[in-house]
Amino acid sequence: MARSVLFVCLGNICRSPTAEAVFRLQAKGRGLVIDSAGTSGWHDGHPSDARASAEAIRRGVDMSYIRSRKVTTQDFYDFDLIVAMDGQNMQDLRAAAPEGSTARLVKLLDYAPGVSLSDVPDPYFEDNFSEVIDMIEIACAGLLKGI
Numbered sequence: 001m002a003r004s005v006l007f008v009c010l011g012n013i014c015r016s017p018t019a020e021a022v023f024r025l026q027a028k029g030r031g032l033v034i035d036s037a038g039t040s041g042w043h044d045g046h047p048s049d050a051r052a053s054a055e056a057i058r059r060g061v062d063m064s065y066i067r068s069r070k071v072t073t074q075d076f077y078d079f080d081l082i083v084a085m086d087g088q089n090m091q092d093l094r095a096a097a098p099e100g101s102t103a104r105l106v107k108l109l110d111y112a113p114g115v116s117l118s119d120v121p122d123p124y125f126e127d128n129f130s131e132v133i134d135m136i137e138i139a140c141a142g143l144l145k146g147i
Contacts, residue, residue, distance in 0.1 A: 002147040004033035004082040007108070008093060009085040012038030012068040014124050019108060021056055022064040023140040025089055030144075035079070039092040041070035055129040059137075067120060076101035083108050083143065086111040086119035109135065111142030 005023065020036035027034065037106045045051070046108035056063045071093070075082065080105045084090040093105050109118055115135050123132045 002104070003031070004079045004081070005035075005143075005147075006071075006075055006082045006103075007034075007036040008039060008071055008082060008086070008089050008123065009036075009120075009122070010038055010040055010089065011041045011043045012036055012070070013046060013049045014052045014122065014129075015120050015132065015136070017063050017066040017068070018052050018056055018061075019083065019085070019120075019140060020066060021061045021100050022133070022136050023143065025061055026137075026144050028040050032147075033079070036066065037069050037071040039044050039071055040049070041098070043068040044070060049124065049129065050134060051129050052123065052133075055133050056089040059133065061133075071096060076103045079103050081106060081147070086122070101144055102104070108139045110139075111146055112139035114138065 007016040007019040016036035046068045048066055053063045076097050082105050084093055084107050100134045109115055123129045
C-alpha cells in the first residue's frame with residue numbers, strides 16, 4: 001500500500017500542484033505523505049500559476065502553500081508512488097530513475113477510466129484549467145480508491 005505520493009508534471013506550476021492539493025483534500029486524515037514536483041526546474045520556488053490557483057479556489061481547494069521544485073534522485077526512494085501527468089513526464093521520470101529506486105511510476109489518468117484521454121492536458125497554453133481540474137479530481141478519487 002502506498003503511503004507517499006508524488007505528482008509530477010513539467011514545470012510544477014499547473015497540473016501537479018493542482019493534483020497535490022486536490023489529492024491532499026481528498027485523502028485528509030489518511031496519513032499519506034503528498035507532494036508535487038516538475039521534471040524541469042524552470043519555476044523552482046515559484047507559486048502555482050495564478051489561473052490554476054484561481055480555479056482551485058473556486059472549488060474550495062487551497063494551493064497557496066505549494067512552491068515549485070524539480071524532481072530529485074532522492075524522490076525515487078522517498079515516495080512509494082510517483083504519478084506522471086502525461087507520457088512525456090513518464091518518459092522523463094523513467095530516464096531519471098536511479099538504478100534500484102523503489103518508487104512505482106504510474107500515469108494519473110490510468111485511475112480515471114471514464115476520461116477518454118490518457119494524458120492530462122497542459123493548461124498553461126490551452127487555458128483549459130476548469131477541464132483539467134475536472135480530470136484531476138476524477139483521477140485523484142480513483143487513485144485514492146486504488147491505494
